[in-house]
Amino acid sequence: MMRWLNSPASETQITHARRLWLYALSIVIMLLLVAPTLIVIPMSFSDSQYLEFPPETWSLRWYRHYFGSPEWMAATATSLKAAFLTMLVATPVGVLAAYGLHTSSIRYGRLVLALLITPMMVPLILVAVGAFYVYVKLKIQYTLLGLVMAHALLALPLVILVVGSALKSFDLNQELAARSLGAPRWKAFVTVTLPQIRFAVTTSALLAFLTSFDEVVVAMFVSGGDNATLTRNMFNALRDQIDPTIASISTIMILVTTLLMVLALTFGKAKDAG
Amino acid sequence: MSSAMIETHEQGLRHDARRERWALFGLSSPALILVLVILIIPVGWLFYLSFIGADGQFSLENYQRMVDRKSYRRIFETTFQVSLITTGLCILIGYPLAYFLSQLPSRIAGLCLITVLLPFWTSLLVRTYAWLVLLQKRGLVNTWAMDLGLWDEPIKMVHNLTGTLIGMVHIMLPFLVLPLYGSMNAINRDYLKAASNLGASPTRAFWTVFFPLSGPGLFAGSLIVFVLCLGFYVTPAVLGGGKVIMVSMKIASNIELFVNWGAASAMGVVLLLLTMLILWVASRFLRLEQLAGGGHG
Numbered sequence: 001m002m003r004w005l006n007s008p009a010s011e012t013q014i015t016h017a018r019r020l021w022l023y024a025l026s027i028v029i030m031l032l033l034v035a036p037t038l039i040v041i042p043m044s045f046s047d048s049q050y051l052e053f054p055p056e057t058w059s060l061r062w063y064r065h066y067f068g069s070p071e072w073m074a075a076t077a078t079s080l081k082a083a084f085l086t087m088l089v090a091t092p093v094g095v096l097a098a099y100g101l102h103t104s105s106i107r108y109g110r111l112v113l114a115l116l117i118t119p120m121m122v123p124l125i126l127v128a129v130g131a132f133y134v135y136v137k138l139k140i141q142y143t144l145l146g147l148v149m150a151h152a153l154l155a156l157p158l159v160i161l162v163v164g165s166a167l168k169s170f171d172l173n174q175e176l177a178a179r180s181l182g183a184p185r186w187k188a189f190v191t192v193t194l195p196q197i198r199f200a201v202t203t204s205a206l207l208a209f210l211t212s213f214d215e216v217v218v219a220m221f222v223s224g225g226d227n228a229t230l231t232r233n234m235f236n237a238l239r240d241q242i243d244p245t246i247a248s249i250s251t252i253m254i255l256v257t258t259l260l261m262v263l264a265l266t267f268g269k270a271k272d273a274g
Numbered sequence: 275m276s277s278a279m280i281e282t283h284e285q286g287l288r289h290d291a292r293r294e295r296w297a298l299f300g301l302s303s304p305a306l307i308l309v310l311v312i313l314i315i316p317v318g319w320l321f322y323l324s325f326i327g328a329d330g331q332f333s334l335e336n337y338q339r340m341v342d343r344k345s346y347r348r349i350f351e352t353t354f355q356v357s358l359i360t361t362g363l364c365i366l367i368g369y370p371l372a373y374f375l376s377q378l379p380s381r382i383a384g385l386c387l388i389t390v391l392l393p394f395w396t397s398l399l400v401r402t403y404a405w406l407v408l409l410q411k412r413g414l415v416n417t418w419a420m421d422l423g424l425w426d427e428p429i430k431m432v433h434n435l436t437g438t439l440i441g442m443v444h445i446m447l448p449f450l451v452l453p454l455y456g457s458m459n460a461i462n463r464d465y466l467k468a469a470s471n472l473g474a475s476p477t478r479a480f481w482t483v484f485f486p487l488s489g490p491g492l493f494a495g496s497l498i499v500f501v502l503c504l505g506f507y508v509t510p511a512v513l514g515g516g517k518v519i520m521v522s523m524k525i526a527s528n529i530e531l532f533v534n535w536g537a538a539s540a541m542g543v544v545l546l547l548l549t550m551l552i553l554w555v556a557s558r559f560l561r562l563e564q565l566a567g568g569g570h571g
Contacts, residue, residue, distance in 0.1 A: 033447065122317065129526075156305055221526075
């Protein structure tokens, strides 16, 4: 231990002992980053009205309340449907755009790319208000269609960036080889290129799903009535009082997110293109 | 072959190449239509509405109101204040953490990075809710602090500025730490070796070599945090308890409660222009693609 403390910790020959404050501080920060979210999990199993930690008596009361409530169930169904459809819309549209922009050496390609990733940069409230305005005119406010279109818009930049970066490390000459052997362009793409960027495509699809599933602000404006999302109802419930049911929903959401992100990371780590 | 024939061939080839370029470019048209219909046209429409007065004529009253009315000025002041404090706190907390991570062997750093990524992915609403639970009067923080004798009476930590800041710093921290960690990792460590070979103390080597080299990453990360704070809605709405009113919240209430599209649009236009300006500055220092994967709101 003493030897470790006095050994050099970096290129500047500073010792670990002189850096203990940094280690302690960083560990505290890392704890503070994770703890608040994780603490909700045991709390959701409490039997009490007041969320306590650690719970004095354990129960599934709030889970029963959640699964027994038609409103919460309807909202959950809407969120899952919207997320799934968002994934189905944003992934192919994004993959096509990424492929098109990557292969076409058109002069304004970079400008178009910049335009396609603006949804990531515009403040969400503007996306929400703008979509709301147009949907009222088109009479599609509070429909699943409107919600999915808006969420697909938000997911689009992620798909384009993830797939675009995979295409950059893919050798397009392979496609040329397939085409010189007589394959039409679309066939060369489907049989040669797509299998080699499939991990990036899967990752982007999962990200698209999550984008929609977690989204609050746009859902506040364009979802409602029978098509209110889970996050919209959670947000409204939070403004009123601290309902312990939210703790059980949060726990389920944490599990869903973690599962999807682990999947996305596994696919992301798996090497595309060779 | 005559030269005229070669010319026709060349023309044909050029023509084909151009056609193919446009066909490939056409593949991005569904995406372009989506962005145009759901984003560009609506935002353009809001831009137009912001110049329409209550009487339906062209007017600058919506912008004038933001300058004249104290309540509107207050909202912009609050937004800037909250964003600045949040960014400052994120720098103070995030810099040591990013530095710590950059000093670890890459395998351990990867493990520690999970503590930054986990909250990054977790729903913003869930994290906001967690703080609401922890910071309430009967919440864990008050209970523990009173058990430890830090304070006697429960302190009000939510539904005010304190709660908003705690929640926002927690949510924004990964947006600073991730790019900063990336830029710190890219620093060539031989420079530090050189500095200490030349007799610089570790502290001096840090401040004269490492810190300046991490500057662009820090600057870009801070701008990103600041810009995301400007447009924040959910966390101040829940943790601020109506006492912290940010621009986004005023836009929402202008539409939901007062159905005043002109006022909401004008605020939206100002918010958008500020955001774009800051992101443009940030993009000089950092590729925006690096920020992919972050939810905000």
